[in-house]
Every structure is written in structure tokens, then in C-alpha cells.
Amino acid sequence: MAQKISLNVNDKHYELACLPGETLAELLRNRLNLTGTKIGCGEAECGSxxxxxxxxxxxxxxxxxxxxxxxxxxxxxxLIGPDGALHPLQDAFIKHGAVQCGFCIPGQIMTAYALLEHNPDPSQAEIRSALKDTLCRCAGYPSIENAIREAASSLRTGEPIKGASVPDSESVSQVIGRTTIRPDAKSKVTGSAIYTDDLKFEKMLYAAVRRAEVPHAILREVDFDAALSVPGVVAVLTAKDVPGDKNHGLVIFDWPTMIGIGERIRYVGDALAIIAAETQEAALEAATRIEVRFDELPVVNDPVQARQPDAPILHENGNLLKHIKVRKGDMEQGFREAEVILEHTFHTPQMDHAFLEPECSIAVPLADGRMEIYVGSQIPYSDRSQVATALGWPEERVHVVGQLMGGGFGGKEDIAGQIHAALLANATGKPVKLLYNRRESLIAHPKRHATQIRVKIGAKRDGRMMAVETELYGDTGAYASLGEKVMTRATTHSAGPYEVEHVRADCYAMYTNNPPAGAFRGFGVLQSAFAVESMMDMLAVELSLDPVDLRRMNALHVGSITNTGQKLWESVGLLDCINRVDAEMRKYCSTPFSARRVNGEGGRVRAWGFAAAYKNTGLGGGAPDKSGAEVQLYPDGSLEVRTSAAELGQGLVTVLRMIVAEEFNLPPERVRVLVMDTDLTPDGGPTTASRQTYVTGNAARLAAQSLRQAVTSFLTEKHDVAPERIRFIEGLVQVDGQLDNLGEVASEMQAAGILPRALYEYSAPRTMPLGEGGDMHFAFSFAAQAAEVEVNTDTGEVRVLRVISANDVGRAINPLGLRGQVEGGIMMGLGNTITEHFIVENGRVITDRLARYRIPSIMHMPEITPIIVEHPTRDGPYGAKGVGEVVCIPTPAAISNAIFNAVGIRIDSLPIDQEQIARELSSRLPQTGERI
Amino acid sequence: MNLWQQYLRPRSLTEALQVLHSAPSPVRVIAGGTDLMLDLKQGRLPPVHTLVDLTGISEMNVIEIRGKELFIGAATPLSQIATSPLVEEHARALTEACGLIAGPQVRNVATLGGNVAHALPAADGTIALTALGTQALIVDLNGRRRLPLAELFLGPGETALKVGQELLEGFYLPLCSTGQASAFNRVMRVQGIALPILNLAIWLERKNGNISQIHISAGPSGPTPRRFPKTEEALCRQPFTSEFCERALVIMLDEVHFRASPHRASSEYRQHLAAVLLQDTLKTVWQRAR
Structure with a gap:
């Protein structure tokens, strides 16, 4: 019997020794260094x-x-040909914009490759059924499907791949507004793109974390003698081994790096000890051998309970993280003048980002006493500061080398393993890799806030909204993370994108013993929009108004004053979004909100639902919102733009490259982008709040302009001509009609002692804190969506058939990247509504595997019609504002409103429960079993 | 700790049975391994010394007619069963079940034997085989024996196979004659664990406008996969009508207690779905049996 493995991989023959317990993925990645094969879950769920x-x-x-x-x-x-030619599938994935974070892409392409080997002309249904279990969290499913179709056709006919046809922006310039391919797309389709776990260092150790696994307790004892005796274990550290500050955090430093003896365990993911070992297996084995003793305490399960006077107190200052208030007008008057008043309470659960690349950090101690941290992080400078603080070092001793990220969606803003890896690397003097497995990822990192939202709405009979009162409870879990900010956004947006004279909102962001909650695409607004947009439809029913008309009548417009007292003086494309979605929807059906039976299938009913949304761009609320970018010109005529802003798949690198190319009037391929390195790139601030296109986009634009000016003044002096006579054309510079090579100018400048480089630190327009009136945000994006659903009235099952989505993005910088954000945002909103249910019971996470926490697959994909609305904002780069979040915000309400219109059942709690639908439907029917 | 120390890939049944005896224990057989690997990785099963891989044994990797029966080797991947014309002709319910288990990549590896040997109360493949009147072929070093499928299951996760001695070699299914047909259907919950809320398979024979024979199985409906003889009896010698279907449903709900599963379904929802699946599936099979 075989003692060796003899196999052929990519036409190469290998004879390898058998290693006990090895999977093929491990063999390929670890022994053959074929790291294009990714491990997303380790449980045969994701297909990466x-x-x-x-x-x-x-x-x-x-x-x-x-x-x-x-x-x-x-x-x-x-797959790549011997001549380096891309396989048509690879080419098509690039040209269709099917590549975003790229982590799932090798799995997508290989699944499609096997399909096309057997079936050269697959139907849409065959493609979907082949890709059923190959998940993409950026959810470029429509683009993936289109790419596969075109690749199949190219393989059959030999025709070259043309790619997606996406309309340009309404106002294009040289580069801006035209479809541009991601700079990293080729490496992502060939498997050569390197993510943190693909890196190896000499003598690298592997880390594991012993987590509390109890939600609330006082830690009494940690005994790690047995762990130390596991062969290969090099170090075990506990709280007392943290040399610097014991806590970390993004705003409030309340999260212990490890729980010390006598200290409070606040959730199942709390770290009690960390281990470094020569192998991953040894580290994990040691983690299970650590004996801990604790006194368990009663669990705080939800934010409402957390506010009760008798609730156990979890933090020194009590369980209330923040009471957030919005006050506008006079509520008594508002409700007095109202002719109809409705009130209802909604619930949303925690949700997980489920980015396909689990968290991974590698800390590498350097000979000069510094430490490098390799990590995919949304806020590299914050990582640097938090790691340094834990080590008790000045920030400059830590160098964060940001890596490609396999998705983030807000879930890679907080510290995951960065500090633990650094502590172990510091203690052992060796590089240490800490890779979370999927269970750890699901248990440990901050989630979307679970909420309870009560909405009371008062309106005139004609639909005019008079008063909105909301009361929100937000579950920020064990630690603050960005809880205060998230719930502030939920609160200020809780009356919807409407002009209402009298508004009052109170939010209680509460600590509980659940996993912490923090940033997640939508940032609290997804939850409050679900509540208020459901309420809008309830109001429309009550008043017998068309739900679109009701929204139109109340929609924010230029000149409106928001509920925080901000006058909107420009860039409010909401009505346009509403009108365009409405028009598109009515092409399919003239009475979209009436239930229609599906012909021939007695148990199926369809209807449309509608929802609108808005979402701030940028931090706002008085927080200084700054970003730095540096642009440099090289003697080969290329440019590089550098900023620590994060690329998590959303396409910022393409946007930055386009902006610099635009300013120099040259092809985007001539611009390199370097991001996320705290030694080499200026601080771009956090990649959150849909802010980077606007804030870092502006920094890059202004840095490029400033460099262009430097080049201009150099040439002005050199040639003694007026600056107006100097023009930048197609990568060349024209002086008085004479063309000059830009690279040569760079060399000349360097020879003259001038570094052709410019740094710009951009500050976004000033904003005001909540409660002080004025501009709380410098820009808002707007959206409307219509969703068509089909409800199976026998089983309660729900399918989303179509989504029409209009988004006012100010200006579409890269229409191809924008399409990916829109499609992916809708799919994420759909997942949050239909498939995803993060279940925590008594502080314990039930959905601790991807098999239990289900994110949407290609089978859930509706037909998506994206509509881009462009109401430019004055200070945005070329008019652009944020888009990453607003795209997913209307989806839950659009779907649940559609369900109401189909079967008359009001969903007031996410996710949609098919059993509830079936139960309510059957309780209405006569007992004969006759079906509608 | 490594999940296994030694991995053996016997090429014949005899060799497999011998190594089961002789290899250092603990020994486990692995077919597709798509469940077993997760059980090992996630700590539901302790690490083993030896894994004996059955997928390279050609006798267990076959779909063929043997006399008046269809034989399916236990190590045949589900994707092959789901696309086999022979299976579709004689055991449509199995085709349908195998096409619904997991996703395509898993079906390329996972086997029918594995689906059955896990002895889960509601495995799709098992429920289909139960309605199809399947006999399991069991082999040890002394020879072979046949066992009606229902008798293979002793409880959740427990089978009548003698561990370390016997192997599940394959399955014998009766061939489909004129007037006979089968179908499988299920309802999943979108969220949560990857198990059906309820699945149901029916095989029936239609003669002179009546149901002359019928087998019904559904899961989860108890600790082991089972048929519902009283319900079957109620439907026999009748033509298919909604009225009879309702009568059968009343009997079925009396015969089976569909329990609740946390995060999956309440007992009431299962009963409700049983009605829907029974009526829909029965209608499908009745039409197919024409």
C-alpha cells in the first residue's frame, strides 16, 4: 500500500511522502506552494x-x-497557458468585473472550469446549479454568471472575450466615468494574488487562542502546564504577560487583550491565553489542554434586559454605552396635528460579515527592534497604535504591512489577532502567524448590532408625515467597538429619508454578554431603515395610498431640513431614485403592489415591494475626517499613489488610480497604487462610512494636482513660458506645442534636486456633533429599491425574483466597480433578510459554522436592474459620494413589504421566517385543506 | 493531534476486509468522507489511527442491472447516481434525492453508502431508498448477507453492521415495471443547519385505475428512517383523489409523530409540510405511474 503520494498537479508529476491527517488543500498550499487554492471555511461549505x-x-x-x-x-x-495566456474564464472574470476581493475567485473559476469540461454550452440554470455551493460574499453573482456564459461561448467559437457592457457615467471625462479594470484582477484570477495566510516566514510559529467559551464569569485560574508539555509548544502567554496597556478598542478602550485572574469574562470569545507552537496542530492541541476555572455569572441576553435595574452590571460605568437623542420640533404638536397615528415594534438579530477570508495576522520581529504586522485590516494606522499600546512601545516601532483582504464589510476594523500575534512574536523572537478558523471568526469578531426599534408615526390623511418618534435598543455586546457610532447612525436615520417637522429619537446602546457588535456595511441604518420603511408601507395601507406616492410626497429634497437640523443645499437625488425605480417596476406590472397568482401553480403568489433609504458619506458628527495621499512621478513615466486607505475588495485602488490618471491625463495603467502600509503610505483614516472615494479620493486628486503644479512650475522655469502653455496630454507633457516625455521631466527634476512627489492631507468639510444643529454630515447618498417576491403559500418559502435598485452616487467614477458594489450590496441585504440568522442563546453562539450561518448563494440571486443616479456633490471628487453601504439598506424592507403585498403578512422581525408565513396563512384558511 | 495516522487504500473488498481486521486501531472506514472529515475536524469524533478508504474498490463503484434488480455500489458518488439513466429509469426517487444532497462538489465525492451508513433519521438518500424497497448488501470475510434497509438502522447514527468486520457493499433495488413509479421531495429551511425540515419519498404501483401497492417514507419521523404501513394501507386499492389523500394524511399524522427540532421547525410546521409533501408527491408519482 502506498507510503507515498504520487500525483499529477497542473501537468507536473510529484512524489510526496504521506503526512498523517493532511488534506489535499493543505498539501497544495503548504507543500507545493500553490496558494491560489483558498481555505475559507474548512467545512466544505464555501467552495473557495x-x-x-x-x-x-x-x-x-x-x-x-x-x-x-x-x-x-x-x-x-x-489554467494559464504555457505562453502565459489567460484561460477564457480568467479573461472573462476580469472583463466582467466579477472579481472584487478575489478570495473566492479561484474556487469560482475552477468550479466553472469543471462545468465547461462536461457541458460546453450550459444554460443559466445549469451554471447556477453547478455554482450552488461556491459562495461569493462580495456577491458578484450576476457578473460571475455572465463571465461564465461568455467564456463558454468563447471556448466554443474562438471569439475573444468582450466583457461587460456597463453604461458610462452621464458625464465622462478622459478617465473618470468610464469602465476601468481593477489593477489586481489578473493576479486574483490566476491565483497569484497573495493574502496574509499565503505568506510564510522562516522559523515561523503558529498561534492559537484559548477562548472563554462561557459568556459571563469571573476567571479564577488558568493552568497551562499541560499545554506547555505538548511537543512543539514554544510559549503560552496570559494577561499578566501583556507589557503595555491591558485593553484595546477603536474609540473606547474597554476590550481586554486577555482576561486576567479575578477579572470578568464578558463573552464566549474572550481570550484567556495564547499559544505559539511549531505547528498549527500543536498550538490547537495546547489550547485544548489549558485548564481554566471560573465562577459563572448570570447572562445579560439582550439590550432591553441590560437596561433593567436588576440586570448584572458588565462594565464599570454600567451597561449603558450611550443614550443617543435626536430632537426636532414639538412631538405633542406633531401628534396632535396628525390624523392617523401608527405604532409598531421591529426586531433585527445580530449578523455576521462572513467575509470568506478568515482573519489572519502575522507578526514578524525585526533585528532592529521593530515589529512588522502583516494583516488585512480596514484601519492599518489604528492597528499600529493598538499593537504598540499593548506592547508598551511608541507607535513608530510597529510597521503594519497591509495585505490583500478577502472581504471586510466593516468586520475588519477591530483588532482580531494582531495584538496576540505581536505579543507572541515579541515573547519568542520569531514570526508568529495567527489564523482564525471559521468557528473562531464567527464567535469572536464584532457583528451587526441586534436591535429593537419602536416606530410611532403620525400623518395627515393625505399622507403628509407630521411626526416620527422612535425608540431604539442596540445590542453592542460585550465591548463597545464602534457601538456608539453605529447606533448614532441608526438613530439619526430612524425617521427615514423624509422631511418631517417633529422628530424624536432615543436610542440605548447597551452592553450585553453577546459577541461584540461594531461596524457592518449599513452601519446601523440597515436596521432602522427596515423598521421605518416597513412602517411607511403600513401607513400607506392605513391611508389607502400608493406606497411610492407616499414616499414621493415626503421625500427629502434640496432645501429640506433633516431631523438633525441639517439643511440639504445640494445633491439630493432621492426623488430621482424613487421615480426611476417606480417607472422601471411598472414596466413589469401596472399594479405591482397587488398579489398575483402564478399561472398553473396554485400555491405561488407574487408581488412587488418598495423601499427608500439614505446614508451619510463620511464620519460626520463633528469628527475630523482627514486622509493623506502621496503621488510620485518616476523616470519611467509611471506614477504611484500611496495612502493607507484600505482595499477590501470594494475597488478603491481602481478609483485612486483613475483619479491620478485623470489629473495627469494618462492611461490608468500608468498609475500604481500602494495602500495600507504604515511606513510607506500616509494615513488615509479608517475605511468605513462609505468615505474613501470621497475623502481619500480627494486627497489623491489634490496630491496629483499639486504634483502636476510642481511639474508645471519646473517646466515654466526651465522653458521660461507661462504656465498656461503647459499641457498634459496622453502621458506626455506639451510645452508650447513641443511634446516632452513625462518620465524625462521626472529625471530632470530629480537631477535639479526636486523630488517629483506631492503629499496632500485632505480634510473633508467640517461637520457638527449631533444635537448642535448644522451639518452633521458633509454628504448623503440616496437610494430606492423595488423587489418582486414569490411566496409559496403551501410551505411559506420566499424567493426574491427581481430587484430594481437606483442609487444616487453623485458621480459614477468607475461604472464597472460600481455595478459590483450595487449587485453585492443587494445580495448582502437579501442575505440579511432571507438566509442569515446569527443565533445566540444565553450568550452562546449556535451558528458557529458556515453550515449554520448561511449566506446567499448564486441560487438566491434575483434578476438585478441597477440604475445609477448622479446628483453630484460639490466637494466630492468629480462630484462623487459614497455608495458602499446605501446599496444594501433598502433591501430588507423592500422584500418584506413585497411579502406583505403578496400574502398580507407583516414581517416585523428579521430574518423572514417561512414557518411564520405558513402558519399565518394556514390559520386563515378553512380547515378543509383547500389551498389558495 | 493529527486526525489520522495511517491512510489505507485497499483495491479489493477482500483486501479491505482484511485490513479492517489487521490495521492498528482505532480504525474507521472512509468513503467520500465529506461527513466523516468534518466529524473528525470538528471534534465530534476522536482522531483515529487508521482510515480505510473504500473509494478505490471497483466492486463498490458500480451501477448495473443484476438479474431482476438494480445494484448500486456503496462507494458510488452521488453525482453518478443522480445522472445515471439506469437509476432514473428504475428509481427516480433516488435520482431526485441524490441530486439534492449538498452541492455539486460534495456530490462528486460523497457516496450513497456513506449517506446510509451515517444512519441519520432524515438523510435524503436513505429516505428515498427506504421507499424504494431497498435491500442492503453486507459483506464480511465469510460471505455476504442481505438485509432489508429498515433493519439496517438501530438508532440515530447506529447500524446493524458489525464494526470492524462487515462492510456495506451496495444496494439492491427492485426494477421498475409498467405502472410503477417513484418520487422524492423535500422542504428546507433557508437559514440554519443543512438538514431538511422534512423530506418524503413515495413508490407506488398503479393498476386498473387504483393504487395497488404503495410505499411511503419521510424523515425525520423517528429515530430511524421508516415507512408508514397504516398510511400505505389506507391509500391502497383506491384511485388518487384529493379526498383520499386527506384521509391518508389524517392516518399518517396519527401514525407518525413529527417532532420539533430547535432552530429548524416546530412539530406543527412539520405536520403542515407533511400534508403538502404527501399531496404533491403523491400526485407526481400517480402521474408518473401512468
Whole structure:
């Protein structure tokens, strides 16, 4: 019997020794260095690890390596031709914009490759059924499907790949507003893109964390003698080994790096000890051998309970993180003048980002006493500061080297393993990698806030909204993270994108013993929009008004004053969004909000639902919102733009490259982008609040302009001409009609002692804190969505068939990237509504595997019609404002309103429960079992 | 701790049975391994010394007619069963069930034997096989025996296979004659664990405008997969009508207690779905059996 594995991988023959317990994914990644095969979950759920074995797509994370003996394996690295030519699938994925964070892409392409091997002309249904279990959290499913179709056709006909046809911006310039391919797309489709876990360092150790696994307790004892005796274990550290500050955090430093003896455990993910070992297995084994003793305490389960006087107190200052208030007008008057008053309470659960790349940090101690941290992080400078603080070092001793991120969505803003890896690297003097497994990721990192939201709305009979009162409870879990900011956004947006004279909102952001909650795409507004937009439809029913008309009548417009007292003086495209979605929807159906039975299938009913939304761009609320960018010109005529702003798949690098190219009037390919490095790139601030296109986009634009001016003044002096005579054309510079090579100018400037480089630190327009009136935000994006659903009245199952989405983005910088954000945002909103249910019971996470926390697959994909609305904002780069979040905010209410219109059941709690629908429907029916 | 120390890939049944005896324990057989690997990785099963991989044994990797029966080797991947014309002709319910289990990548590896050997009360493949009147073929070093599928299951996760001695070699299914047909259907919950709320399979024979024979199975409906003889009896010698279907439903709900599963379904919802699935599936099979 085989003691060796003899296999063919990508047409190369290998004879390898058998390693006990090895999976094929591990063999490929660790021994053959074929790191294009990704491990997203390790439980055969996500498909990122898909490879092709003897013509069949297989998940390599659960495939014993020894079984591959004698077999032929193809990985993503094997698709590229001997001449370096891309496989049509790879080419098509690039040109259709199907690549965003890129982590799932090797799995997508390999699954599609196996499909096309057997079926050269697959139908839409066949593509979807083949890709059913290959998940993409950026959710570029429509683009993925289109890419596969075109690749199939190209393989059959030999026609070259043309790519997606996405309309340009309404007002294009040289580069801005035209479809541009991501700079990292090629590396992501060939498997050569490197993410943190793909890195290896000499003598690197592997870390594991012993977590509390109890939600509330006082820690009494940690005994790690047995752990130390596991062969290969190098170090075990506990709270007393943290040399610097014991706590970390983004705004409030309330999160202990490890829980010390006698201290309070506040959630199941709290770290009690950390281990470094020569192998991953040894580190994990040691973690299980650590004996801990604690006194368990009663659990605070939800924010309402947390506010009760008898609730256990979790933090020194009590369980209230923040009471957030919005006050406008006179509520008594508002409700007195109202002719109809409705009141209802809504609930939303925690949700997980489920980015497909689990958290990974590598800390590398350097000979000069500094420490490098390799990590995919949304806020590299904050990581630097928090790691340094924990080590008791000045910030400059830490160097964060940001890596490609396999998705973030807000979930990679907080510290995950960065500090733990650094502490272990510091203690052992060796590089240390800390990779979370999926369970750890699901348990430990901050989630979307669970909320309870009561909305009371008063209106005139004609639909005019008079008063909105909301009361929100936000579950920020064990630690603050960005809880105060998130719930502030939820609160200020809780009356919807409407002009209402009398508004009052109170929010209680509460600590509980649940996993912490923090930033998640939508930032609290997804929750409050679900409540208020459901309420709007309830109001429309009560008043017998068309729900679109009701929204139109009350919509924010230029000149409106928001509920925080901000006058909107420009860039309010809400009515346009509403009108365009409405018009598109009525093309399908003239009575969209009436239930329609599906012909021939008795148990299926369809209807449309509508919702609108708005979302701030930028931090706002008085927080200084700054970003730095640096642009440099090189003797080869290329440019580089540098900023620590984060690329998590959303496409910022493309936007920055386009902006610099635009300013120099040259092709985008001539611009390199370097991001997320605290030594080499200026601070771009956090990548959150849909702010980077606006804030860092402006920094890059102004840095490029300032460099252009420097080049101009150099040439002005050199040639003794007026600056107006100097023009930048197609990568060249024209002086008085004479063309000069930009690279040569760079060399000349350097020779003259002038570094052709410019740094710009951009500050966004000043904002005011909540409660002080004035501009709380410098820009808002607006959106409207219509969703068509089909409800199976026999089983209660719900399918979303179509979504029409209009988003006022100010200006579409890169229409292709924008489409990816829109499609992905809708799918994420759909997931939050239909498939995702993060369940915590008594502080314990039930949904601790991807098999239990289900994110949408290609099977859930509706037909998506994106509509781009462009109401430019004055200070945004070329008029642009944020888009990353607003795209997902209307989706839950649009879907649940559609369900109401289909079957008359009001969903007031997410996710949609098919059992509830079936129950309510059958309780209405006569007992004969007759079906509607 | 490594999940296994030694991985053996016997090429014949005899060799497999021998190594089961001789290999250092603990020993486990692995077929597709898509469940077993997760059980090992997630700590539901302790690490083992030896894994004996059955997927390279050609006798267990076959779909063929043997006499008046259809034989399906236990190590046949689900994707092959789901696309086999022979299976579709004689055991449509199995085709449908195998096409719904997990996703395509898993189906390329996971086996029908594995689906059955896990002895889960509601495995799709098992429920379909139960309605199809399947016999399990069991082999040890002394020879072979056949067991009606229902008798293979002793409880959740427990089978009548003698661990370390016997292997599940495959399944014998009766061939489909004129007037006979089968179908499988299920309802999943969108959120949460990847198990059906309820699945249901029916095989029936239609003669002279009546149901002359019928087998119904559904899961989860108890600790082991089972048929519902009283419900079957109630439907026999009748033509398919909504009225009879309702009568059968009353009997079925009396015969089976559909329990609640946390985060999956209440007992009431299961009963409700049982009605929907029974009526829909029965209608489908009745039409197919024409």
C-alpha cells in the first residue's frame, strides 16, 4: 500500500511522502506552494478550495491528500497557458468585473472550469446549479454568471472575450466615468494574488487562542502546564504577560487583550491565553489542554434586559454605552396635528460579515527592534497604535504591512489577532502567524448590532408625515467597538429619508454578554431603515395610498431640513431614485403592489415591494475626517499613489488610480497604487462610512494636482513660458506645442534636486456633533429599491425574483466597480433578510459554522436592474459620494413589504421566517385543506 | 493531534476486509468522507489511527442491472447516481434525492453508502431508498448477507453492521415495471443547519385505475428512517383523489409523530409540510405511474 503520494498537479508529476491527517488543500498550499487554492471555511461549505480532480470539481479542504494518489489535479495556477495566456474564464472574470476581493475567485473559476469540461454550452440554470455551493460574499453573482456564459461561448467559437457592457457615467471625462479594470484582477484570477495566510516566514510559529467559551464569569485560574508539555509548544502567554496597556478598542478602550485572574469574562470569545507552537496542530492541541476555572455569572441576553435595574452590571460605568437623542420640533404638536397615528415594534438579530477570508495576522520581529504586522485590516494606522499600546512601545516601532483582504464589510476594523500575534512574536523572537478558523471568526469578531426599534408615526390623511418618534435598543455586546457610532447612525436615520417637522429619537446602546457588535456595511441604518420603511408601507395601507406616492410626497429634497437640523443645499437625488425605480417596476406590472397568482401553480403568489433609504458619506458628527495621499512621478513615466486607505475588495485602488490618471491625463495603467502600509503610505483614516472615494479620493486628486503644479512650475522655469502653455496630454507633457516625455521631466527634476512627489492631507468639510444643529454630515447618498417576491403559500418559502435598485452616487467614477458594489450590496441585504440568522442563546453562539450561518448563494440571486443616479456633490471628487453601504439598506424592507403585498403578512422581525408565513396563512384558511 | 495516522487504500473488498481486521486501531472506514472529515475536524469524533478508504474498490463503484434488480455500489458518488439513466429509469426517487444532497462538489465525492451508513433519521438518500424497497448488501470475510434497509438502522447514527468486520457493499433495488413509479421531495429551511425540515419519498404501483401497492417514507419521523404501513394501507386499492389523500394524511399524522427540532421547525410546521409533501408527491408519482 502506498507510503507515498504520487500525483499529477497542473501537468507536473510529484512524489510526496504521506503526512498523517493532511488534506489535499493543505498539501497544495503548504507543500507545493500553490496558494491560489483558498481555505475559507474548512467545512466544505464555501467552495473557495475547489480544485478539479480527474475532471470533477472537488472541495479540497475535506479531501484526504492520500486519496489524490494516482490522480490528476488541476488548480487555478494550472489554467494559464504555457505562453502565459489567460484561460477564457480568467479573461472573462476580469472583463466582467466579477472579481472584487478575489478570495473566492479561484474556487469560482475552477468550479466553472469543471462545468465547461462536461457541458460546453450550459444554460443559466445549469451554471447556477453547478455554482450552488461556491459562495461569493462580495456577491458578484450576476457578473460571475455572465463571465461564465461568455467564456463558454468563447471556448466554443474562438471569439475573444468582450466583457461587460456597463453604461458610462452621464458625464465622462478622459478617465473618470468610464469602465476601468481593477489593477489586481489578473493576479486574483490566476491565483497569484497573495493574502496574509499565503505568506510564510522562516522559523515561523503558529498561534492559537484559548477562548472563554462561557459568556459571563469571573476567571479564577488558568493552568497551562499541560499545554506547555505538548511537543512543539514554544510559549503560552496570559494577561499578566501583556507589557503595555491591558485593553484595546477603536474609540473606547474597554476590550481586554486577555482576561486576567479575578477579572470578568464578558463573552464566549474572550481570550484567556495564547499559544505559539511549531505547528498549527500543536498550538490547537495546547489550547485544548489549558485548564481554566471560573465562577459563572448570570447572562445579560439582550439590550432591553441590560437596561433593567436588576440586570448584572458588565462594565464599570454600567451597561449603558450611550443614550443617543435626536430632537426636532414639538412631538405633542406633531401628534396632535396628525390624523392617523401608527405604532409598531421591529426586531433585527445580530449578523455576521462572513467575509470568506478568515482573519489572519502575522507578526514578524525585526533585528532592529521593530515589529512588522502583516494583516488585512480596514484601519492599518489604528492597528499600529493598538499593537504598540499593548506592547508598551511608541507607535513608530510597529510597521503594519497591509495585505490583500478577502472581504471586510466593516468586520475588519477591530483588532482580531494582531495584538496576540505581536505579543507572541515579541515573547519568542520569531514570526508568529495567527489564523482564525471559521468557528473562531464567527464567535469572536464584532457583528451587526441586534436591535429593537419602536416606530410611532403620525400623518395627515393625505399622507403628509407630521411626526416620527422612535425608540431604539442596540445590542453592542460585550465591548463597545464602534457601538456608539453605529447606533448614532441608526438613530439619526430612524425617521427615514423624509422631511418631517417633529422628530424624536432615543436610542440605548447597551452592553450585553453577546459577541461584540461594531461596524457592518449599513452601519446601523440597515436596521432602522427596515423598521421605518416597513412602517411607511403600513401607513400607506392605513391611508389607502400608493406606497411610492407616499414616499414621493415626503421625500427629502434640496432645501429640506433633516431631523438633525441639517439643511440639504445640494445633491439630493432621492426623488430621482424613487421615480426611476417606480417607472422601471411598472414596466413589469401596472399594479405591482397587488398579489398575483402564478399561472398553473396554485400555491405561488407574487408581488412587488418598495423601499427608500439614505446614508451619510463620511464620519460626520463633528469628527475630523482627514486622509493623506502621496503621488510620485518616476523616470519611467509611471506614477504611484500611496495612502493607507484600505482595499477590501470594494475597488478603491481602481478609483485612486483613475483619479491620478485623470489629473495627469494618462492611461490608468500608468498609475500604481500602494495602500495600507504604515511606513510607506500616509494615513488615509479608517475605511468605513462609505468615505474613501470621497475623502481619500480627494486627497489623491489634490496630491496629483499639486504634483502636476510642481511639474508645471519646473517646466515654466526651465522653458521660461507661462504656465498656461503647459499641457498634459496622453502621458506626455506639451510645452508650447513641443511634446516632452513625462518620465524625462521626472529625471530632470530629480537631477535639479526636486523630488517629483506631492503629499496632500485632505480634510473633508467640517461637520457638527449631533444635537448642535448644522451639518452633521458633509454628504448623503440616496437610494430606492423595488423587489418582486414569490411566496409559496403551501410551505411559506420566499424567493426574491427581481430587484430594481437606483442609487444616487453623485458621480459614477468607475461604472464597472460600481455595478459590483450595487449587485453585492443587494445580495448582502437579501442575505440579511432571507438566509442569515446569527443565533445566540444565553450568550452562546449556535451558528458557529458556515453550515449554520448561511449566506446567499448564486441560487438566491434575483434578476438585478441597477440604475445609477448622479446628483453630484460639490466637494466630492468629480462630484462623487459614497455608495458602499446605501446599496444594501433598502433591501430588507423592500422584500418584506413585497411579502406583505403578496400574502398580507407583516414581517416585523428579521430574518423572514417561512414557518411564520405558513402558519399565518394556514390559520386563515378553512380547515378543509383547500389551498389558495 | 493529527486526525489520522495511517491512510489505507485497499483495491479489493477482500483486501479491505482484511485490513479492517489487521490495521492498528482505532480504525474507521472512509468513503467520500465529506461527513466523516468534518466529524473528525470538528471534534465530534476522536482522531483515529487508521482510515480505510473504500473509494478505490471497483466492486463498490458500480451501477448495473443484476438479474431482476438494480445494484448500486456503496462507494458510488452521488453525482453518478443522480445522472445515471439506469437509476432514473428504475428509481427516480433516488435520482431526485441524490441530486439534492449538498452541492455539486460534495456530490462528486460523497457516496450513497456513506449517506446510509451515517444512519441519520432524515438523510435524503436513505429516505428515498427506504421507499424504494431497498435491500442492503453486507459483506464480511465469510460471505455476504442481505438485509432489508429498515433493519439496517438501530438508532440515530447506529447500524446493524458489525464494526470492524462487515462492510456495506451496495444496494439492491427492485426494477421498475409498467405502472410503477417513484418520487422524492423535500422542504428546507433557508437559514440554519443543512438538514431538511422534512423530506418524503413515495413508490407506488398503479393498476386498473387504483393504487395497488404503495410505499411511503419521510424523515425525520423517528429515530430511524421508516415507512408508514397504516398510511400505505389506507391509500391502497383506491384511485388518487384529493379526498383520499386527506384521509391518508389524517392516518399518517396519527401514525407518525413529527417532532420539533430547535432552530429548524416546530412539530406543527412539520405536520403542515407533511400534508403538502404527501399531496404533491403523491400526485407526481400517480402521474408518473401512468
Amino acid at each position: 478550495c475547489t480544485v478539479v480532480i480527474d475532471g470533477q470539481a472537488v472541495m479540497s479542504c475535506v479531501y484526504p491528500a492520500e486519496r489524490a494518489d494516482g490522480k490528476r489535479v488541476t488548480t487555478i495556477e494550472g
